[in-house]
Amino acid sequence: MLVRGLALARAGIRKSVTAVGSRADRLIPVWRAALTRGLTAFIFHDVTASPSSHQRTSRSYTSPEVFAEQIAWIEGRFTIVSPPSLPQLGGTGPLPSDAAMITFDDSWAGIFRLALPMLRERGIPAMCFLNMGAVAGDPDLSAVRRYEHAMSMRSRSLDTGVLDRTAGARVLAVIRDRYGDDPGFRRYQGPTATPGDLEEAANAGNVWFGSHLYHHWDLRCIATDLYEQSFDDNSAALSVYPNTLAAVATPYGYAGEAGADPCAIPAARGARVVFTGAGNQNRAADLFRLDRVSLPPEPSSAREWWYATHRRRVLGRRTS
Numbered sequence: 146m147l148v149r150g151l152a153l154a155r156a157g158i159r160k161s162v163t164a165v166g167s168r169a170d171r172l173i174p175v176w177r178a179a180l181t182r183g184l185t186a187f188i189f190h191d192v193t194a195s196p197s198s199h200q201r202t203s204r205s206y207t208s209p210e211v212f213a214e215q216i217a218w219i220e221g222r223f224t225i226v227s228p229p230s231l232p233q234l235g236g237t238g239p240l241p242s243d244a245a246m247i248t249f250d251d252s253w254a255g256i257f258r259l260a261l262p263m264l265r266e267r268g269i270p271a272m273c274f275l276n277m278g279a280v281a282g283d284p285d286l287s288a289v290r291r292y293e294h295a296m297s298m299r300s301r302s303l304d305t306g307v308l309d310r311t312a313g314a315r316v317l318a319v320i321r322d323r324y325g326d327d328p329g330f331r332r333y334q335g336p337t338a339t340p341g342d343l344e345e346a347a348n349a350g351n352v353w354f355g356s357h358l359y360h361h362w363d364l365r366c367i368a369t370d371l372y373e374q375s376f377d378d379n380s381a382a383l384s385v386y387p388n389t390l391a392a393v394a395t396p397y398g399y400a401g402e403a404g405a406d407p408c409a410i411p412a413a414r415g416a417r418v419v420f421t422g423a424g425n426q427n428r429a430a431d432l433f434r435l436d437r438v439s440l441p442p443e444p445s446s447a448r449e450w451w452y453a454t455h456r457r458r459v460l461g462r463r464t465s
Contacts, residue, residue: 159452159456162452162456162459162460163448163449163451163452164448166451166452166455166459167447167448167451167452170451177222178242178243179458180454180455180458180459181222181223181242181243181245182242182243182428183244183426183427183428183429183430184226184231184240184244184245184246184426184427184429184430184435185223185244185245185246185426185427185438185454186245186246186248186420186427186435186436186437186438187219187245187246187247187248187437187438187439187440187454188248188249188250188398188422188437188438188439189207189212189247189248189249189250189256189260189439189440190205190206190207190249190250190251190253190256191205191206191207191251191253191254191255191256191335192206192207192208192209192212192253192255192256192259192260192263193206193208193209193253193254193255193259193335194208194209194259196335197288197332197333197334197335197336198295198332198333199285199287199288199291199292199333199334199335200253200335202291202295203287203291204442205251205442206253206255206442207440207442207443208443209259209260209263211443211445212259212260212263213263214447215440215450216247216263216264216267216269218447218450219245219247220267220269222243223243223244223245224241224243224244224245225244225245225246225247225269225270226240226241226244226245226246226270227270227351227353228246228270228272228353228355228390228392229353229390231418231430231431232430232431233392233417233418233431233433234390234391234392234417234418240430244430246272247264247269247270247271247272248271248272248273248274248394248420248437249271249272249273249274250274250357250394250396250398250422251274251275251276251279251285251287251337251357251361252275252276252277252279252280252285252337252338252357253335253336253337253338254335254336254337254338254339254342255336256273256338257273257338257342257343257345257346258342261273261346261349261352264351264352265349265351265352268351269351270351270352270353271351271352271353272352272353272354272355272390272392273346273352273353273354273355274354274355274356274357274392274393274394274420275338275343275354275355275356275357275379275383276357276358276359276360276361276379276396277359277378277379277382277383278359278360278361278378278379279337279338279360279361280337280338280339280340280343280382281340281382282325283317283320283321283325283360284320284321284324284325284330284334285334285337285361286303286320286360286361286362286363287361287396287397288330288333288334288335289302289303289320289324289330290302290303290363292324292330292333292334295333302316302319302320302323303316303363303366306366307366307367307368308362308366308367308368308371309367309368309370309371310368310370310371310374312371313362313367313371313374313375317360343386344386347386347387347388350388352388353388353389353390353392354383354386354388354389354390355383355389355390355391355392355393355394355420356376356379356380356383356392356393356394356411356416357379357393357394357396358372358375358376358379358396359374359375359376359378359379359382360375361396361397362375362396363396363397363399364395364396364397364399364405364407365399365403365405369410372410373410373414376393376410376411376414377414380414390417391415391416391417391418392416392417392418392419392420393411393416393418393419393420394419394420394421394422394437395407395419395420395421395422397422398421398422398423398437399421399422400421400422400423400436401421402423407419407421408433408434412433417433418432418433418434418435419433419434419435420434420435420436420437421434421435421436421437422436422437422439423436424436424437424438424439424453424456424457425438425457425458426438426454426455426457426458438453438454439453440453440454441453
């Protein structure tokens with residue numbers, strides 16, 4: 146009863162804040178200016194009209210129609226900037242006071258075949274944080290983890306404690322053997338981008354690539370040497386694309402909640418900026434560590450997008 150009561154209380158607070166805050170946003174320009182100041186970076190994953198079981202279960206996709214609506218909403222209240230305009234990545238001029246960035250995580254096919262062409266038509270720049278292992282054809286590790294739980298498998302590939310470099314190689318060998326050519330798993334996972342998709346996007350322009358590690362490891366479950374190896378392998382794979390920047394996004398948006406610093410290894414290896422995903426807007430754009438927000442999956446409305454974007458600024462950093 147207590148848990149249910151707390152959930153209802155939170156829902157009530159959220160509803161009230163959304164109603165009052167979004168209305169004030171429309172009526173009071175100084176309120177909107179305060180909410181949109183700094184840099185607000187948005188995370189998207191796949192954009193597809195045919196989400197896989199993994200994407201449906203993890204709620205990590207957006208339909209093309211809703212994606213277009215969300216981009217229009219962002220464009221209507223922020224000034225969207227390109228990644229190279231950040232001072233850490235070579236920008237020299239001042240950014241708008243209401244700057245925003247569009248970013249994508251993982252290497253899903255829909256990012257390249259639907260989302261980026263839609264943004265290109267509107268002249269909107271974007272940043273793609275890629276797992277090049279998935280581009281090379283390896284199973285996506287986030288899909289593996291969810292698939293094995295969904296299948297109630299007794300022996301789960303990734304539930305083996307903290308993996309060092311040697312153990313990680315063994316786990317990857319098992320995963321490739323189990324799922325590399327398994328059509329059932331591939332249907333569950335959904336299609337990933339190919340080198341051809343990346344080459345086409347790079348040639349088309351107005352999109353930049355960054356690192357999401359070579360495989361989609363959970364940083365809480367890997368040792369330093371495996372983190373270093375996955376970072377280095379991804380950097381090498383991305384180096385062939387001229388639009389690659391010295392930017393990293395942590396898998397699962399990990400921001401150090403479990404104590405391990407997600408930024409030390411990228412900093413030591415030449416990264417200029419690390420993006421996490423804890424849901425905060427950034428007070429400034431020139432920080433080494435920048436956070437990102439995600440909009441709720443459909444069905445959702447502009448008022449809910451408003452709450453998801455600004456809730457931490459209105460209610461505090463720990464607001465859910």
